Amino acid sequence: MRLSTKAQYAVRAMVDLSLNSAGRPVSLKEISRREEIPLNYLEQLFYRLKKGNIVESVRGPGGGYILARGSSHILVGDIVATVEEPLNPVACLDEGSEVCSRISRCVTHDVWKGLGERIRGFLDSITLEDLTREARGVSSEE
Amino acid sequence: MRLSTKAQYAVRAMVDLSLNSAGRPVSLKEISRREEIPLNYLEQLFYRLKKGNIVESVRGPGGGYILARGSSHILVGDIVATVEEPLNPVACLDEGSEVCSRISRCVTHDVWKGLGERIRGFLDSITLEDLTREARGVSSEE
DNA sequence: TAATAGTTGACAGATTTAGTAAGGCATGTT
DNA sequence: AACATGCCTTACTAAATCTGTCAACTATTA
Ligand code: FES
Ligand code: FES
Numbered sequence: 001m002r003l004s005t006k007a008q009y010a011v012r013a014m015v016d017l018s019l020n021s022a023g024r025p026v027s028l029k030e031i032s033r034r035e036e037i038p039l040n041y042l043e044q045l046f047y048r049l050k051k052g053n054i055v056e057s058v059r060g061p062g063g064g065y066i067l068a069r070g071s072s073h074i075l076v077g078d079i080v081a082t083v084e085e086p087l088n089p090v091a092c093l094d095e096g097s098e099v100c101s102r103i104s105r106c107v108t109h110d111v112w113k114g115l116g117e118r119i120r121g122f123l124d125s126i127t128l129e130d131l132t133r134e135a136r137g138v139s140s141e142e
Numbered sequence: 143m144r145l146s147t148k149a150q151y152a153v154r155a156m157v158d159l160s161l162n163s164a165g166r167p168v169s170l171k172e173i174s175r176r177e178e179i180p181l182n183y184l185e186q187l188f189y190r191l192k193k194g195n196i197v198e199s200v201r202g203p204g205g206g207y208i209l210a211r212g213s214s215h216i217l218v219g220d221i222v223a224t225v226e227e228p229l230n231p232v233a234c235l236d237e238g239s240e241v242c243s244r245i246s247r248c249v250t251h252d253v254w255k256g257l258g259e260r261i262r263g264f265l266d267s268i269t270l271e272d273l274t275r276e277a278r279g280v281s282s283e284e
Numbered sequence: 285t286a287a288t289a290g291t292t293g294a295c296a297g298a299t300t301t302a303g304t305a306a307g308g309c310a311t312g313t314t
Numbered sequence: 315a316a317c318a319t320g321c322c323t324t325a326c327t328a329a330a331t332c333t334g335t336c337a338a339c340t341a342t343t344a
Contacts, residue, residue: 001230001231011250027289040336043290044334057290060288061343088144107157115265147301148302182304201322203311
């Protein structure tokens with residue numbers, strides 16, 4: 001029941017982006033340095049994030065990425081779902097999949113379905129703005 | 143964010159066990175046949191389930207497994223946690239692990255921690271009895 | 285036109301998972 | 315006592331997934 005590092009990296013990178021973008025685009029190079037995430041790996045992640053309409057890119061010198069919308073409208077669940085395709089606990093929930101077993105029409109199916117809904121529900125209850133605000137608070141504390 | 147087949151098999155097998163044990167022990171051979179789960183694989187699972195005090199074994203001919211306590215006191219979360227050791231979404235929650243990054247003392251950490259708690263909370267809210275009852279209902283419906 | 289920075293696909297190494305194999309042990313039956 | 319049943323335990327392998335790297339390309343701006 002592990003989240004992939006993709007998801008962890010993506011969320012951290014998005015917080016970093018939101019935190020350090022003062023109107024201007026932020027390059028992956030910067031994020032890579034600050035967050036210690038391999039640049040090439042970040043590229044893959046942002047490729048997906050862009051296709052998921054979570055960020056927009058600005059090409060050329062001085063370019064980079066910017067948020068596609070206000071951070072209060074970007075949910076952690078969006079980021080995770082975009083980068084880690086099917087957020088379902090079991091394969092049969094994915095799309096055109098068959099039932100896993102015949103016993104009583106698979107009672108356990110509903111359990112996993114409910115679990116998936118809880119997971120999504122929780123991650124969708126947190127916005128990028130929440131994390132950014134918290135990050136600012138934490139770094140000035142102590 | 144996938145559950146291992148271990149967890150899926152284990153829960154299904156436990157429902158099967160609870161459903162088919164009328165006081166007498168149920169052999170893994172039976173469960174294996176009914177649920178179409180490889181016998182050797184089941185043995186591994188029940189080895190753990192026994193160590194987790196969820197089932198008890200009866201050796202010798204006519205032996206098998208029985209529930210260690212009433213099905214209303216066995217939580218789905220117990221089964222999953224026993225068979226799929228650390229139920230945490232990220233490694234740093236496990237035990238003696240280091241912090242994943244230094245940015246602002248890792249804001250995302252609390253998110254994953256909360257997620258783990260939700261997952262456990264949900265799975266702990268369902269008992270084996272719930273599933274057994276449902277299984278009985280479903281098979282007679284329709 | 286040269287430098288910057290994003291875009292995209294291919295690929296390899298490491299790790300994890302799923303499943304198999306095999307031998308041993310305990311218990312009850314004949 | 316011998317045998318059959320069925321649990322107990324470890325070891326191993328094949329397959330899938332995950333993580334990260336490489337390399338070549340395209341668009342933009344100074
Ligand atoms: S059919 Fe979905 S868990 Fe069995
Ligand atoms: S330290 Fe736990 S997620 Fe970063």
